[in-house]
Amino acid sequence: xxxxxxxxxxxxxxxxxxxxxxxxxxxxxxxxxxxxxxxxxxxxxxxxxxxxxxxxxxxxxxxxxxxxxxxxxxxxxxxxxxxxxxxxxxxxxxxxxxxxxxxxxxxxxxxxxxxxxxxxxxxxxxxxxxxxxxxxxxxxxxxxxxxxxxxxxxxxxxxxxxxxxxxxxxxxxxxxxxxxxxxxxxxxxxxxxxxxxxxxxxxxxxxxxxxxxxxxxxxxxxxxxxxxxxxxxxxxxxxxxxxxxxxxxxxxxxxxxxxxxxxxxxxxxxxxxxxxxxxxxxxxxxxxxxxxxxxxxxxxxxxxxxxxxxxxxxxxxxxxxxxxxxxxxxxxxxxxxxxxxxxxxxxxxxxxxxxxxxxxxxxxxxxxxxxxxxxxxxxxxxxxxxxxxxxxxxxxxxxxxxxxxxxxxxxxxxxxxxxxxxxxxxxxxxxxxxxxxxxxxxxxxxxxxxxxxxxxxxxxxxxxxxxxxxxxxxxxxxxxxxxxxxxxxxxxxxxxxx
Ligand code: NAI
Ligand code: MG
Numbered sequence: 001x002x003x004x005x006x007x008x009x010x011x012x013x014x015x016x017x018x019x020x021x022x023x024x025x026x027x028x029x030x031x032x033x034x035x036x037x038x039x040x041x042x043x044x045x046x047x048x049x050x051x052x053x054x055x056x057x058x059x060x061x062x063x064x065x066x067x068x069x070x071x072x073x074x075x076x077x078x079x080x081x082x083x084x085x086x087x088x089x090x091x092x093x094x095x096x097x098x099x100x101x102x103x104x105x106x107x108x109x110x111x112x113x114x115x116x117x118x119x120x121x122x123x124x125x126x127x128x129x130x131x132x133x134x135x136x137x138x139x140x141x142x143x144x145x146x147x148x149x150x151x152x153x154x155x156x157x158x159x160x161x162x163x164x165x166x167x168x169x170x171x172x173x174x175x176x177x178x179x180x181x182x183x184x185x186x187x188x189x190x191x192x193x194x195x196x197x198x199x200x201x202x203x204x205x206x207x208x209x210x211x212x213x214x215x216x217x218x219x220x221x222x223x224x225x226x227x228x229x230x231x232x233x234x235x236x237x238x239x240x241x242x243x244x245x246x247x248x249x250x251x252x253x254x255x256x257x258x259x260x261x262x263x264x265x266x267x268x269x270x271x272x273x274x275x276x277x278x279x280x281x282x283x284x285x286x287x288x289x290x291x292x293x294x295x296x297x298x299x300x301x302x303x304x305x306x307x308x309x310x311x312x313x314x315x316x317x318x319x320x321x322x323x324x325x326x327x328x329x330x331x332x333x334x335x336x337x338x339x340x341x342x343x344x345x346x347x348x349x350x351x352x353x354x355x356x357x358x359x360x361x362x363x364x365x366x367x368x369x370x371x372x373x374x375x376x377x378x379x380x381x382x383x384x385x386x387x388x389x390x391x392x393x394x395x396x397x398x399x400x401x402x403x404x405x406x407x408x409x410x411x412x413x414x415x416x417x418x419x420x421x422x423x424x425x426x427x428x429x430x431x432x433x434x435x436x437x438x439x440x441x442x443x444x445x446x447x448x449x450x451x452x453x454x455x456x457x458x459x460x461x462x463x464x465x466x467x468x469x470x471x472x473x474x475x476x477x478x479x480x481x482x483x484x485x486x487x488x489x490x491x492x493x494x495x496x497x498x
Contacts, residue, residue, distance in 0.1 A: 002336055003045060004106075006338055011106070016048075019049065019203075021226065023057065024060075024223065025220060032054060038050055038202065038203065039200075041347060041349060042383075047107075050226050053196070053226055058239060059235070061194045061223035065194050065221075065223055066165050068220030069164055069192040074218045080134070080135050082187060083132065083188070084131075085215055086187050089211060089217075092211045093123055094121070096207075096211065097116055097120040097121075099207070100207065101116035103204050104119055106337075108174075108200075109301070109345035109346040109347070111343060113340070122180075126464045131188065133485045139159045140157065140158050142157060144495070153497075155498055159492040159494060160489040160492075161190075161490055162488060162489060163189075165194065166191045166192070166242070166243065166245070168182040168195045168196065168246050169196050169229075169233050170182065171198050171249045172198035172199075173300060173305070173348070175204050183222065187222075188485060188488075191488050196232050196236055198249075200348050205224050205226065234256070234260060238260040241264075245269075247270050247271070269479070270475040270476045274306055274402060274470065275427075276430055276431045277310045277423035277433070278308030279312045279313075279432065281436035281438065281441065282317035283436055286324065288435070292433070292458065292459050293308060294328040295460065296460060297311075297407070298328075298332060300345075301347055303352070303404050304460065306431040308431075309408055310399060310426075312412070312413050312422065318412045322388070322390060325371075329388055334377055335383070346381045346383045347405060356384055359398045363396060363397075368389040368396060368398070369391040371388040372385070387408070388410060389408070389410065390410045394425055416445070420445070427472060427473045428474045429472035429474045430452055430470040430475070431451050431453040431454070432454050433454075433455045433456075451470070452475075453468060463480075466481055467481035468480050
């Protein structure tokens with residue numbers, strides 16, 4: 001199995017080096033002196049040791065971020081200069097694509113082709129898109145008529161100003177890409193950042209910190225504090241001098257973050273789980289729908305918040321679709337991300353392996369029928385089989401909860417109203433897919449789905465300009481696009497009596 005010996009000398013050196021916290025422009029060990037191990041999910045080998053930040057380190061990082069936020073070097077930096085730095089960072093990400101790809105694959109497990117060909121270019125694109133906004137943070141002039149003062153004249157306008165120090169808590173499923181969604185708009189708007197990567201995948205966040213220092217962001221604009229959720233993450237969510245916390249992860253932790261934010265009423269943005277419906281009509285381009293529906297749930301081993309985990313197929317297409325999907329599932333090459341022909345890597349951790357295989361077992365015990373996969377693959381590495389279940393009922397546990405693995409439950413439908421009711425019968429509301437050639441059906445159905453994103457004849461497509469974020473218990477607020485930029489700004493109304 002390809003492992004550490006197959007990566008570049010640079011990557012081995014980076015992993016073997018002292019990976020500390022980035023606070024106020026300095027690389028420093030944790031106050032406690034503690035470090036934690038980083039594991040390659042394909043081999044289960046320990047590949048690095050990283051300083052383990054906790055409350056004391058988060059406090060130092062918040063102080064550094066506050067100083068940077070108030071420093072003229074950042075607060076008075078022209079938007080065009082912020083844009084130049086952000087653009088330069090995007091260039092550096094692309095120039096270092098190979099290093100980033102190796103780090104991301106060793107850390108998260110994803111196929112190296114995905115890291116190199118999707119994660120890096122998409123992340124660079126988010127930075128470039130957001131760089132453009134740094135010079136376009138405009139308020140409005142607002143005509144005022146005030147009834148009790150009919151003769152008075154006013155001049156009123158709005159300013160849009162950065163929220164301040166932002167705590168960013170990132171998950172492990174797409175480490176660099178999810179980090180980019182949060183870091184790029186914060187930089188474009190002039191906020192400062194305390195970034196806490198997931199404990200499973202701290203490596204590319206640390207490397208991003210290096211690249212940011214190198215391109216010339218002032219000290220303290222970004223601080224990177226790897227550590228565990230219950231300690232470092234919780235301290236950030238609770239900190240009285242953090243103005244906003246933005247979190248991507250589980251719904252359970254999302255609720256804890258809301259509670260922790262109450263102390264200083266910091267602003268909260270949440271991108272949480274999903275149980276997204278993917279709907280195939282019988283007039284669809286079925287080969288495309290089969291390939292797309294497989295990707296929707298097997299891509300990144302299903303560790304995808306928008307995974308199309310509930311597949312609804314119209315009666316006339318059902319047999320062909322299930323057969324095609326089963327063929328895809330069986331053909332997918334599951335293997336180490338560093339092996340060039342792997343299409344699906346391992347799950348990120350032993351904990352996730354246990355979770356996902358637990359859901360697989362429970363599904364068949366509850367009476368679902370296994371059409372493909374169903375369990376762990378091999379004995380070393382956290383690999384699982386792409387899994388398809390039919391004969392599923394909407395109240396089965398695995399059809400209601402987010403699995404975050406390559407597991408799809410397939411059901412059939414005939415009537416449209418019944419389909420809409422079933423698709424919306426979930427606490428989540430992140431995304432949905434529709435496969436059809438009927439344009440009028442698309443426009444009738446899309447507004448009726450209680451989700452933040454609807455994909456038609458495609459799935460899982462994220463673009464920097466397209467707002468992303470969930471309805472219902474899938475979250476609060478949007479990332480990306482103009483709304484994503486606005487979420488790092490606050491509006492100040494200025495009213496002048498003339
Ligand atoms: P998690 O929600 O615990 O972890 C996500 C991030 O939150 C990590 O950086 C973690 O350190 C941090 N965190 C954990 N507890 C925290 C706390 N009390 N205060 C502040 N930050 C905290 O997710 P976990 O346990 O790794 O995975 C469990 C499930 O969560 C997955 O099976 C999946 O269903 C869901 N999940 C969803 C993601 C999404 O993209 N929406 C991403 C990751 C997990
Ligand atoms: Mg957790």
